[in-house]
Amino acid sequence: MKVFGICASPRKSTTEYILTQALKKLNCETEMFTCNGKDLKPCLHCDYCLENKKCIIQDDMGEVYENLQSADGIILATPVQSGSVSANLSIIMDRTRALEAIDYNLLRGKIGMSIAVGGDRTGGQDFAHLANITYFMIHGIIPVSGGPFGSNLGASFWSQDSIEEIKKDDYGMESLNRTLVEFENFLNKYI
Ligand SMILES: Cc1cc2nc3c(=O)[nH]c(=O)nc-3n(C[C@H](O)[C@H](O)[C@H](O)COP(=O)(O)O)c2cc1C
Numbered sequence: 696m697k698v699f700g701i702c703a704s705p706r707k708s709t710t711e712y713i714l715t716q717a718l719k720k721l722n723c724e725t726e727m728f729t730c731n732g733k734d735l736k737p738c739l740h741c742d743y744c745l746e747n748k749k750c751i752i753q754d755d756m757g758e759v760y761e762n763l764q765s766a767d768g769i770i771l772a773t774p775v776q777s778g779s780v781s782a783n784l785s786i787i788m789d790r791t792r793a794l795e796a797i798d799y800n801l802l803r804g805k806i807g808m809s810i811a812v813g814g815d816r817t818g819g820q821d822f823a824h825l826a827n828i829t830y831f832m833i834h835g836i837i838p839v840s841g842g843p844f845g846s847n848l849g850a851s852f853w854s855q856d857s858i859e860e861i862k863k864d865d866y867g868m869e870s871l872n873r874t875l876v877e878f879e880n881f882l883n884k885y886i
Contacts, residue, residue, distance in 0.1 A: 696723040696882060699766035703773040703784035707731045709854040709861045710812045714772040720875055726762050730783035737786050744793035756790050764801055767886045768878060769836060771827045772810035778819030780826045788830045803835030808878045809849030816853040824848035839881045841873030850874045
């Protein structure tokens with residue numbers, strides 16, 4: 696069993712801290728990709744992938760393609776930016792089209808969960824979750840939440856833009872723990 700976590704922050708900070716904690720709590724092989732320092736170019740909509748079954752762009756997306764395919768579970772961890780996911784994650788989402796071009800079923804049946812880290816307490820975490828859940832559904836990935844009472848759509852954090860502050864977000868950590876329990880339940884049941 697393998698879980699692949701994507702940290703969609705352009706820097707090494709609060710989102711990476713939370714995703715690292717999340718991956719440590721899982722009882723299986725894990726792999727993390729961070730967007731920090733990576734070369735990720737936007738989709739050109741050139742349709743090269745539809746003809747050639749691979750993306751024409753040579754950049755760090757290759758690592759993401761490999762891990763998306765080999766993983767059983769996928770965690771999308773994003774900072775909330777302008778009320779939704781980061782620009783990096785939006786690029787990764789668009790570029791997944793090249794995997795669909797190889798085989799429509801490549802990601803189907805994997806399990807997915809969402810982590811959203813906002814600088815504000817109510818800064819759009821749910822909208823970021825919805826963007827992640829929409830991505831999961833488009834690709835046939837089964838989205839999992841921690842259920843009602845705080846983790847309805849996934850794990851939501853209030854960072855106040857600081858690692859020291861996010862460590863004090865007990866409510867956020869509870870939402871992560873609940874979501875991870877369900878994520879592991881689904882992995883064990885369906886994979
Ligand atoms: C361009 C930009 C847009 C942002 N927009 C939001 C927002 O809409 N809502 C929010 O709660 N925080 C927003 N933030 C704050 C980040 O979500 C917050 O600082 C988060 O902890 C950053 O994650 P990181 O430390 O992993 O980079 C924004 C930050 C940036 C740089």
